Amino acid sequence: MPVQPFDRYQEGAGFLHRLDPRVKVVLTALGILSNVLIPDGAWSAFLLTFALILYLTHLAKLPWGFVLKRSLIILPFTLTAFSVIFITPGTTLTVFRLGPWSFSATHAGVIRFLSILARGLLSVQMAILLTATTSFADLLHAFRHLRLPRALVGTLAFTYRYLDVLGDEAVRLMRARQARSARLPGVSVRQGVRWRGKVTGAMVGQLFLRSLERGERVYYAMLARGYRGHIYTLNPHAMTADDWVFAWVGGLSLLAIQLLARLDLLLTP
């Protein structure tokens, strides 16, 4: 049985785990905004942000390399920004020739590319920190109480609840197919890609129908308990002094990073 393989929550008792999820969600969003707003080449600001993330990792009692390792998954995506090296105007560093074409890498282009890389990595690290220290149920609560659209939060909640139920169903279907994929000795079976495709297609259809029927039963179960179009939740969290302090300190740190970034650029023309 898969045990929530997509859930990135790390059970723990660090300071970050105890914080109100609303504070964490808002600060993560602001943090990502701050990363985006750091101008190209403001290395001190990028470094300071990274130091902040490392410090939070420490507060969360997670291993030092934790966010760094996990954030590497976005590297392939940042490569899509590779072209900025060649299309940003500026002093030419080197020229690559490829058949009839030539590409000139510019100084400004390289700086822009590295900055995009840094923004991507830092932002993903922030998100990783959030999901590692906040359980999914808490995240949903935070979203609801931050007035995110109900339909969106509801969809997320049901996806989380039923993804594994659906996964189990898919595994059972696959086992049933394997159990009947017999072959007699000496008989060659000609089952081409088309046939396999047909079987797989039928299975996907089955899964879809089963989900549809389950959705209907879940809806009945909700109606039976008084559902009339709105989902209400209790807030199991209350803002403590710690939460407010962290919110202010976090917010001011991000502001400081922005100021530093501007100063950095002013001083090194």
Added chain:
Amino acid sequence: MPITHPQDHHPLPLQSQLQTDLALDIKNLSFAYPDGRDALKHVTIAIKPGERVALVGPNGAGKSTLLLHLNGILQGEGQIRVGGLTVEKKNLPVIRAMVGLVFQNPDDQLFSPTVFEDVAFGPLHMGLDEDEVRTRVEEALTMVGMTSYAARLSYHLSMGEKKRIAIATVLSMHPQILALDEPSAGLDPRARRQLINLLQTLPQTQIIATHDMMLVREMCSRMIVMDEGRIIADDATSALFERVELLEAHGLERPDC
């Protein structure tokens, strides 16, 4: 951040305002599915408060369909009164609090991320205030012996645990009638025993749709046999168990020993 609650909820009617001589009164109920298939034909049942009634019959007899009518999820022709209140659109919010429907598959019933939220779902949607909701969740989980499970994720529970939580999700609404669809299906003997013991401690009027004839003999003094959407027989369990040929004609078996 304050939480807004629905303002349009109806307070539960006082006991004294209701005719309480019958917990459930179904008269001449018929229902056809949208595809034209008849699911219920002229069903008439009267159940007194505190009775525990078994609803038996082969698959497709209409047992689950009947249960879905009790709190107005499906609406057929005929009349249903729950505690003297007619099941119709304007009464539905009240009726849904009065009839606790426990579905066969707890994965359908437990749709919230955590156990606490699932048990709180009913009371919250009845518009109760926060303290009352918490009290009721605590109380319902105590009744089913699962207090330590409040923060757990439903997906990780065993079948027996899920069934008991599913019952807690309706107990928190303080229902007068429990309508259970196949409560013992898919349980191992120990979980089944725990479930039976639990149901026997609950004071509510109970309607149990089941194939588990041992459970019927142990728990229900009255038995209703259904087949093809009709009521075939409605009598004391002990009397019906003597009519072996009737049971067998409708795909049922008398429990041995």
